Amino acid sequence: MIFAIICKDKPGHLDTRMNTRPAHVDYLNGLNAAGTLKFAGPFLDDAGKPCGSLVAVEATDKAGAELIAAGDPYALAGLFESVEIQPWNWVFNNPENA
Known part of the structure; x- marks a missing residue:
């Protein structure tokens, strides 16, 4: 089943996001x-600045x-103000149905 992970960043935490981005990208890879x-x-x-994530x-x-x-x-860096997880x-x- 697919789950949407919807995350909202804490206000004023763009530096946390940018500093943690390489590790986040490695994790997603x-x-x-x-x-x-x-x-x-x-x-x-x-x-146009990042303020949350959809995964x-x-x-x-x-x-x-x-x-x-x-x-x-x-998440481990404490970037998110909230995280919602929903089945989707x-x-x-859907490319799997193409």
Whole structure:
């Protein structure tokens, strides 16, 4: 099942995001290599600066998705104000159905 991990950054923590980005990208590359990552990218504020994240992962259950979210270097660095994890159904433009 696919889970969407929706994260909102703490205000004023852009430096934390940028300093932790290389480790975060390495983490996502590892998930991608394992076939776990479906897609990911940052939310942007009105000025075009990153202010959160959307990461979609394949996991057996919500507990598995929570473990993936907790292992993200951004989460470990305390970047996020909130994290929401929801099961998600990829209906339109799913490349696996093309």
